[in-house]
Amino acid sequence: MAIRARRRIADISAFAFASLATVFGLFWLAWILFTTLQQGAAALGPALFTQMTPPPGASGGLLNAFYGSAVMIGLATLIGTPVGVAAGTYLAENGRYTRLAAIVSFVNDILLSAPSIVIGLFVYEMVVVTLGHFSGLAGALALAMILLPIVTRTTEESLRLVPDQMREAGFALGQPRWRVTSRILYKAAMSAILTGILLGVARIAGETAPLLFTALNNQFWSASLTQPLANVPVVIFQYAMSPYDEWHALAWAGAFVLTAFVLALNLAVRFLARKGRRK
Amino acid sequence: MGQVLRPAAKSGAGADRAFGLVTAAAAWFVLLLLAATAISMAWGGRLAFSTFGWGFITGKDWDVGAGRFGAFVPIYGTLVTSAIALIVAVPVSIGIALFLTDIAPRWTRGPVAIAIELLAAIPSIIYGMWGLFVFAPFMAAHVEPWAIQHLGIIPGIGALFRGPPIGIGMLTAGIVLGIMVIPFIASVAREVFSAVPPALRESAVALGSTRWEILSRVTLPYTRSAIIGAVFLGLGRALGETMAVTFVLGNAHDLSLSLLMPSNSIAAAIANEFTEADTELYRSSLIALGFLLFVVTFIVLTIAKLMLMRINRRLGRTY
Numbered sequence: 073m074a075i076r077a078r079r080r081i082a083d084i085s086a087f088a089f090a091s092l093a094t095v096f097g098l099f100w101l102a103w104i105l106f107t108t109l110q111q112g113a114a115a116l117g118p119a120l121f122t123q124m125t126p127p128p129g130a131s132g133g134l135l136n137a138f139y140g141s142a143v144m145i146g147l148a149t150l151i152g153t154p155v156g157v158a159a160g161t162y163l164a165e166n167g168r169y170t171r172l173a174a175i176v177s178f179v180n181d182i183l184l185s186a187p188s189i190v191i192g193l194f195v196y197e198m199v200v201v202t203l204g205h206f207s208g209l210a211g212a213l214a215l216a217m218i219l220l221p222i223v224t225r226t227t228e229e230s231l232r233l234v235p236d237q238m239r240e241a242g243f244a245l246g247q248p249r250w251r252v253t254s255r256i257l258y259k260a261a262m263s264a265i266l267t268g269i270l271l272g273v274a275r276i277a278g279e280t281a282p283l284l285f286t287a288l289n290n291q292f293w294s295a296s297l298t299q300p301l302a303n304v305p306v307v308i309f310q311y312a313m314s315p316y317d318e319w320h321a322l323a324w325a326g327a328f329v330l331t332a333f334v335l336a337l338n339l340a341v342r343f344l345a346r347k348g349r350r351k
Numbered sequence: 352m353g354q355v356l357r358p359a360a361k362s363g364a365g366a367d368r369a370f371g372l373v374t375a376a377a378a379w380f381v382l383l384l385l386a387a388t389a390i391s392m393a394w395g396g397r398l399a400f401s402t403f404g405w406g407f408i409t410g411k412d413w414d415v416g417a418g419r420f421g422a423f424v425p426i427y428g429t430l431v432t433s434a435i436a437l438i439v440a441v442p443v444s445i446g447i448a449l450f451l452t453d454i455a456p457r458w459t460r461g462p463v464a465i466a467i468e469l470l471a472a473i474p475s476i477i478y479g480m481w482g483l484f485v486f487a488p489f490m491a492a493h494v495e496p497w498a499i500q501h502l503g504i505i506p507g508i509g510a511l512f513r514g515p516p517i518g519i520g521m522l523t524a525g526i527v528l529g530i531m532v533i534p535f536i537a538s539v540a541r542e543v544f545s546a547v548p549p550a551l552r553e554s555a556v557a558l559g560s561t562r563w564e565i566l567s568r569v570t571l572p573y574t575r576s577a578i579i580g581a582v583f584l585g586l587g588r589a590l591g592e593t594m595a596v597t598f599v600l601g602n603a604h605d606l607s608l609s610l611l612m613p614s615n616s617i618a619a620a621i622a623n624e625f626t627e628a629d630t631e632l633y634r635s636s637l638i639a640l641g642f643l644l645f646v647v648t649f650i651v652l653t654i655a656k657l658m659l660m661r662i663n664r665r666l667g668r669t670y
Contacts (some may be wrong), residue, residue, distance in 0.1 A: 079561050086562035090454050092444025094463060097537070100530045101470050104481045111484075166374045176378045179385050182652045185584065186388070186645070187591025189618045193625070193641040194388045197395050206639035217384065224381060248372030278474020281618070283592035285625050305476050309594065312480050320484075327477050338472045342465060 095244035105331070112328020115321040120329075125291050126308055128316045134326050136293045140301040141269075144208055146279055148215035153269055156220045160227025160265075164330035165253055185219040191217050200286060208294075208301030211287025215276040222275060226268020258276065264337060267345045274337040278330055280305035304330055359486035389645060396639025398632055407639060411605040413620075421634035422643070424606050428521060428614035429644070432596060433589040435525025435610070440532045440585055445578070447533070448540035449566055464541065471534035479598030482527045483519075487599055490526075491518030495611055498522075514609045521602040522610040527595050532585035539581035539659070545572040546666050576665075580658030587652040591644060617644045 119133045126132030159176065167173035192214055199210040234257050242252035258265070288300040290309060304326050311323035399407055399420060410421015419599045447467060449458050495516035502512040547570055555569045571578065601613025602623050628634040 082563045083561035086449070086566060087454055090446045090450035093443045094441055094450040094455075094467075097467050097470065097530075097533050098446050098463070101466055101473075103485075104473060104477065107481050107485050108477060117385060155377050155380060158374045160383050162374035162378040166371050167378060172375070172378060172382075176382050178656060180381050181656050182649060183381065183592075185587050185647055185648070185652050186385075187593065187618060188591040189591065189621050189644045190388065190392065190641045190648075193395070193638055194391055196625075197391045198387075198639070215466070220381065220384070248364070248367040250367050253370070259649070269382065275584055278476060279472070280476045281622060284622055305474065305594075308476055308480065309597075312483065323480065326454060327480055331477055333473060334472055335469060338469060339465075 108328050108331050109252035111324035115325035119316035120325050124293055131318060134307060136302040137304045137307040140303040144212040144215055145273060147212035148219055148276055149273055151217035153223055156223025157227050159224040161253060163228040164231035180224050181223045184225060188218060188279055189281040192284055193287055196285045206288035206300040208287050208297040210299060211283045214282035215279060218275050218279055219272045221337060223269055227265050230264035231257055234260045262266045267341050270337060270341045274334045278305060278334050280309055361412035387657055392642035396635055396642045398635035399639035400432060411606050418632055422640055425603050425615045425617045425620045429590055429616040431521050432525040432528055432616060433586055436532055436589040439529025440536055441582055444533050444540055447537040448544050451541050452544040467534050467537055475592060475594040478527055478531055482595060482599040487518035487523050490523045490654060491516045510608050511610045514611045519599055519613050520611045521614050523644050524596050524600045526590055527599055528589045528625035531592060531595060532588050536581045536585040536590055540578060543577040543662055544570055547573050552591035576658045577662035580655045583651050585656035587648045587655060591618060591648050593622050597622045
């Protein structure tokens with residue numbers, strides 16, 4: 073009887089452990105989101121989107137930072153996506169079963185989790201030192217380098233999910249490989265690849281470390297890619313670390329907008345991907 | 352018919368070769384990017400390595416004015432905070448994976464899994480801000496006084512919990528890091544848990560096993576290499592995480608045993624000081640730190656990947 077009772081307790085405690093662990097995980101999510109919402113909503117206002125980042129003690133907005141972030145994310149996507157899709161195509165199609173593909177697939181996974189601060193240092197060495205100054209271009213390249221392995225990985229995985237019959241059908245019609253890939257396989261894998269790209273965009277939107285010494289920051293409006301470029305994450309970092317209340321409020325507002333953007337993109341992509349799969 | 356075949360015949364082999372070359376070049380590019388990163392870090396850090404030798408790793412002095420750079424404190428801080436992160440994250444992640452595969456009512460599994468994955472989507476700078484403005488004061492007001500009073504008096508490990516309760520320090524940073532790596536470990540663990548052949552678990556159930564026994568004697572042994580891989584994946588993330596740690600670690604270059612004291616980490620030191628580095632040696636020392644970080648995470652992530660490949664082969668996957 074005692075043994076039974078003990079085993080019963082052991083059984084229930086496993087249940088309790090797993091449930092508590094899940095509650096523990098969700099608790100932090102709720103706490104962080106609540107804080108961001110509460111502090112951010114208080115600092116929201118039309119000025120946020122119409123005014124520039126202010127000097128200490130003055131009020132202002134984040135217009136130049138939003139602009140700079142949008143430009144760098146857009147440019148990074150334009151650079152990283154084609155290279156990533158091509159590399160993923162090699163891994164899944166042209167280079168399938170080759171040793172190079174095996175090595176690159178391995179290396180790509182490491183690049184995927186590589187510390188983003190090191191990527192920032194690398195781009196600093198390569199671009200900033202070469203050009204002689206910080207620039208929005210360097211920031212975009214650093215972000216592209218973070219996006220690249222994400223796109224490569226999802227392209228590889230999506231193409232692998234396309235059944236071989238579709239390739240064979242294409243070849244049977246006398247089509248060369250590049251046409252089979254571009255006209256048939258890309259079409260079949262399109263929604264999955266797009267999902268990967270969008271999740272990659274969500275990821276680079278919040279990246280701060282690689283921008284610290286590539287794009288740096290700019291308190292003023294600048295549209296030049298060869299000059300230091302304001303961007304939301306670095307502004308949040310500098311303002312949050314400062315001793316000024318006005319800057320703290322702006323940092324929270326930026327944090328709120330950034331989090332809302334990233335989470336909305338994540339949820340939308342997941343929702344669409346699931347809908348696509350069901351179809 | 353002819354319409355489909357004609358353009359293909361016309362643009363035949365040449366276009367195909369070009370397409371193959373472009374994709375292969377992109378694949379080489381990924382490879383070169385990693386190699387170039389390693390080489391440029393080593394090259395950028397050569398001045399620090401040649402000036403200090405092994406002393407760069409073992410030296411405890413980080414004296415900007417005197418131009419002496421020993422990286423022991425940031426290395427130590429990186430390792431300690433990552434260790435705390437794993438102590439927090441590993442059991443929680445396994446619990447979450449167990450919950451999602453075995454315990455949760457079916458309709459809650461999707462939403463809960465997505466919510467846990469969203470923890471990974473939140474930008475690390477948000478963790479940092481929350482850590483600095485909300486979590487660190489909370490630790491200073493509630494957790495750390497308790498730890499000092501109750502854990503600080505234990506001989507031995509008590510030394511880890513001494514000092515003023517200021518909230519900023521290795522313990523806080525480690526916990527924040529732990530929260531950040533939970534989704535990475537949990538998602539791999541969940542995936543491999545659900546790949547355990549049902550027959551194995553059902554046999555254990557039929558023998559009257561408790562849920563602990565199923566987890567500890569069937570599921571975990573069967574998925575061991577993948578779980579180790581997942582833990583190393585989480586470790587790789589924790590070691591290189593920058594922004595969250597920069598906010599809550601305090602950027603102090605003094606070595607202290609107590610987890611409640613401010614410290615530094617490799618990534619945080621680079622983030623805080625790189626733009627202020629005004630001498631060649633200072634900048635080189637920070638890049639050398641980046642090189643060390645890169646090498647260590649490379650090794651850790653390689654182990655992770657090899658472990659994960661092992662389970663995939665076992666499950667009959669080809670990649």
